[in-house]
Amino acid sequence: MIYRALTANRLDDGRVVYLTHQGSWTEWLNEAALAGDDDRAEAILARGQAEAAAARVVEPYLIEVVEGDGLVAPLRYREAIRARGPSVRLDLGKQAGAN
Amino acid sequence: MYRYDEFDHAFVQERVTQFSDQVRRRLSGELTEEQFKPLRLMNGLYLQLHAYMLRVAIPYGTLSARQLRKLAHIARRYDKGYGHFTTRQNIQYNWPKLEETPAILRMQLPLVWMACISTSASSRRISGVSSSFGQLYWMFWRVVKWP
Numbered sequence: 001m002i003y004r005a006l007t008a009n010r011l012d013d014g015r016v017v018y019l020t021h022q023g024s025w026t027e028w029l030n031e032a033a034l035a036g037d038d039d040r041a042e043a044i045l046a047r048g049q050a051e052a053a054a055a056r057v058v059e060p061y062l063i064e065v066v067e068g069d070g071l072v073a074p075l076r077y078r079e080a081i082r083a084r085g086p087s088v089r090l091d092l093g094k095q096a097g098a099n
Numbered sequence: 100m101y102r103y104d105e106f107d108h109a110f111v112q113e114r115v116t117q118f119s120d121q122v123r124r125r126l127s128g129e130l131t132e133e134q135f136k137p138l139r140l141m142n143g144l145y146l147q148l149h150a151y152m153l154r155v156a157i158p159y160g161t162l163s164a165r166q167l168r169k170l171a172h173i174a175r176r177y178d179k180g181y182g183h184f185t186t187r188q189n190i191q192y193n194w195p196k197l198e199e200t201p202a203i204l205r206m207q208l209p210l211v212w213m214a215c216i217s218t219s220a221s222s223r224r225i226s227g228v229s230s231s232f233g234q235l236y237w238m239f240w241r242v243v244k245w246p
Contacts, residue, residue, distance in 0.1 A: 013196045054128060055126060058146060059132060086149060
């Protein structure tokens with residue numbers, strides 16, 4: 001099944017973040033709130049836009065993901081790169097856990 | 100070695116003061132991203148795939164040892180300990196924090212006569228110019244500030 005998650009860039013440091021069920025922002029896609037239908041997707045998008053208006057994130061938008069074995073993966077390659085971190089210098093990006 | 104004069108220094112300081120206030124207003128929500136985006140681009144600050152990116156101009160592609168040490172200091176203090184020298188004769192920092200960029204522009208780069216003004220592709224700049232005399236004359240009038 002294809003779900004939708006909300007992503008944005010955090011305003012103060014520009015890092016990629018995802019909206020959680022609690023309404024907070026996480027850097028890890030596995031912790032993101034997943035919307036299984038249009039109503040839920042619209043709800044999390046509205047929440048993200050309110051967060052943008054409150055100057056916490058920049059340009060929130062929905063992405064399509066799939067879930068399996070407890071892991072969440074984006075369908076688009078661009079979003080996979082955003083979720084994993086830079087595809088070069090793995091020692092410096094999100095993969096290194098050094099944020 | 101290129102070195103900007105007192106006029107350039109004053110101009111840069113004025114621009115950085117403006118940018119500092121713009122960053123403050125963006126962080127407080129007074130400015131939307133739509134309003135802020137052209138302003139940060141004019142000061143060499145991009146929002147890219149993973150984080151902000153700050154582009155510092157290297158005039159004529161030359162650096163003194165003192166300038167290089169300052170760029171290294173900026174990388175260690177405000178970034179992840181490295182910078183990216185590019186084919187556009189600049190250095191790019193890939194992980195700056197928005198609220199710290201005014202400090203980089205105001206308190207660090209001017210000490211070594213460097214700046215980020217108009218380093219974005221969306222702002223007016225000249226790079227690798229090779230053209231007719233007529234075009235050069237037109238470009239000269241566009242970029243020179245007259246009293």
